[in-house]
Amino acid sequence: MTETPPAATVMRMWTGWIRPSDRDAYADYIEQTGLSAYRTTPGNLGAFTVFRDLPDGRCEVRTISFWRNRDDIRAFAGDDIEAAVFYSEDDRFLVDRETTVAHFDVA
Secondary structure (H helix, E strand, C coil), X not given: CCCCCCCCCEEXXXXXXXXXXXXXXXXXXXXXXXXXXXXXXXXXXXXXXXXXXXXXXXXXEEEEEEECCHHHHHHHHCCCCCECCCCCCHHHHEEEECCECEEEECC
C-alpha cells in the first residue's frame, strides 16, 4: 500500500508580465530560480508556471504553488508571506509585476 501525500491546504499565486518573445527563456529562468526554490522547501507540494499572451502585446505569467500550511510558506518567503520573492535577473525579463502574492485556502 502506498502512502497518500498530505493534502495541500494553501495555494500561493503570483502574477507578472514579460515580452512574448522572452517566454522560453523566462520559463527556463523561473524553473531554475523560483520553482526550484519552492520545490526544495519542506512543505511544498508542487509548483508550476502558466503563460498566456495578452492583446496588449504582453505575456502574463503566473506561478502557482501548493503548500501544507502557511508556516511552510514562511520558511520559503520569510515573515511577510504576502510579499513576492524576486531574483537577481527578474528585471531582465519582467516588464511589470505584482509585488504581492495571493493565498487561497484549498478545499
